[in-house]
Amino acid sequence: MKPVQCEILEVELPFRLKFKHSLHERSTSSSVLVRMTADTGDVGWGEALPREYVTGETVRSVVDVNENHLWPILQENRAASWEEALDFAKNLEKKARERHPGLPDRIGSARCAIELAYLDLAGKHFRRSIGEIFGQRKREWIEYSGVISGDSLMKVTKTSLKMRLGGLRFVKVKVGGRDDKERIKRIRFLMGPKADIRIDANAAWNVTEAIAAIQSLKQYNISSIEQPIPADDYEGLQALTHAVTTPIMVDESLCSMTDARKLVTLDACDYFNIRLSKCGGIFGSLEISDFARNQDKGCQLGCQVGETAILSAAGRHFAMGVAGLKFIEGSYGTHLLEQDISKEDLTFHRRGIGKPLHGPGLGINVIPERIEPHVTCRHQLGDDK
Numbered sequence: 090m091k092p093v094q095c096e097i098l099e100v101e102l103p104f105r106l107k108f109k110h111s112l113h114e115r116s117t118s119s120s121v122l123v124r125m126t127a128d129t130g131d132v133g134w135g136e137a138l139p140r141e142y143v144t145g146e147t148v149r150s151v152v153d154v155n156e157n158h159l160w161p162i163l164q165e166n167r168a169a170s171w172e173e174a175l176d177f178a179k180n181l182e183k184k185a186r187e188r189h190p191g192l193p194d195r196i197g198s199a200r201c202a203i204e205l206a207y208l209d210l211a212g213k214h215f216r217r218s219i220g221e222i223f224g225q226r227k228r229e230w231i232e233y234s235g236v237i238s239g240d241s242l243m244k245v246t247k248t249s250l251k252m253r254l255g256g257l258r259f260v261k262v263k264v265g266g267r268d269d270k271e272r273i274k275r276i277r278f279l280m281g282p283k284a285d286i287r288i289d290a291n292a293a294w295n296v297t298e299a300i301a302a303i304q305s306l307k308q309y310n311i312s313s314i315e316q317p318i319p320a321d322d323y324e325g326l327q328a329l330t331h332a333v334t335t336p337i338m339v340d341e342s343l344c345s346m347t348d349a350r351k352l353v354t355l356d357a358c359d360y361f362n363i364r365l366s367k368c369g370g371i372f373g374s375l376e377i378s379d380f381a382r383n384q385d386k387g388c389q390l391g392c393q394v395g396e397t398a399i400l401s402a403a404g405r406h407f408a409m410g411v412a413g414l415k416f417i418e419g420s421y422g423t424h425l426l427e428q429d430i431s432k433e434d435l436t437f438h439r440r441g442i443g444k445p446l447h448g449p450g451l452g453i454n455v456i457p458e459r460i461e462p463h464v465t466c467r468h469q470l471g472d473d474k
């Protein structure tokens with residue numbers, strides 16, 4: 090099996106509602122979808138959501154890195170077995186760096202998009218599931234977290250009630266506004282004492298502000314604080330981690346293995362937020378989660394706002410297969426998107442539960458007709474048939 094065609098689609102999938110946090114507000118997904126075809130006729134799908142304020146990547150850079158660095162390597166390889174295909178996927182970035190030492194450190198989104206398409210393709214061809222990459226399943230089901238965006242108190246009340254009624258036990262709240270304390274107080278009251286509530290400030294504070302905010306919210310039993318201060322302030326993160334007892338989670342500060350090593354060396358956090366589209370797809374994220382486990386750092390599997398069933402499926406396999414994840418986000422599907430793009434419904438429902446996916450590759454069937462109306466640009470990377 091040899092990949093011969095790679096099409097990158099820029100897609101704006103409409104949301105049912107606006108999603109807001111301290112760095113951005115959006116009402117469409119701004120996704121990059123990859124459709125890869127093999128000489129055997131098999132087709133695989135990949136996805137990434139490049140965010141300049143997270144990895145520094147843009148849609149343009151994702152197309153460029155794939156066109157000039159990753160796709161040419163994949164295209165050279167003919168995989169005779171599933172194991173061989175996994176080996177190619179795993180070493181893709183390493184090989185690209187050997188050829189082009191000047192590649193930027195953070196190419197996680199670019200790698201994620203093309204890696205997922207290749208793994209889905211290989212899985213479909215060799216009739217193997219991406220879930221098999223992780224060995225034995227670590228859990229029978231997943232309990233996803235709900236996310237409450239940086240909205241008004243009234244909207245927050247409505248969302249909290251909906252989540253409580255839906256039986257969600259884990260909630261992440263976007264903070265960094267003036268009424269954080271009011272909002273968290275309300276959410277704790279509505280969700281009840283047993284709910285696990287954590288917060289994400291998306292770099293809204295400086296160290297002093299973060300310490301004050303954390304102290305004032307402590308009474309509401311917050312289980313972790315994500316990215317309280319700007320991503321590049323590693324010394325600040327180090328000071329903060331040592332100044333407060335609530336665990337500090339890094340998100341925008343953690344995009345690559347270089348970042349992971351630096352954070353561990355400085356002991357600048359307690360938890361890593363790993364997101365497939367940020368950390369280099371399945372193999373890039375797996376490398377970071379293995380490293381975290383060896384270094385006694387906890388991990389959350391996070392997601393990007395607006396992921397389709399492609400990244401939901403990849404995340405589902407990852408969450409089923411990786412041991413010790415503290416929190417799991419993803420599979421928001423039609424909670425956020427007007428329509429998802431696969432035949433299977435991956436959106437979590439009651440209690441936030443997600444079940445294992447079966448079937449080859451990602452275990453989903455993408456419906457191209459649902460994507461087509463929202464394509465804003467397409468790039469054909471190459472065909473050597």
Ligand SMILES: [Mg+2]
Nearest residue numbers: 289315316340
């Ligand atoms: Mg975050």
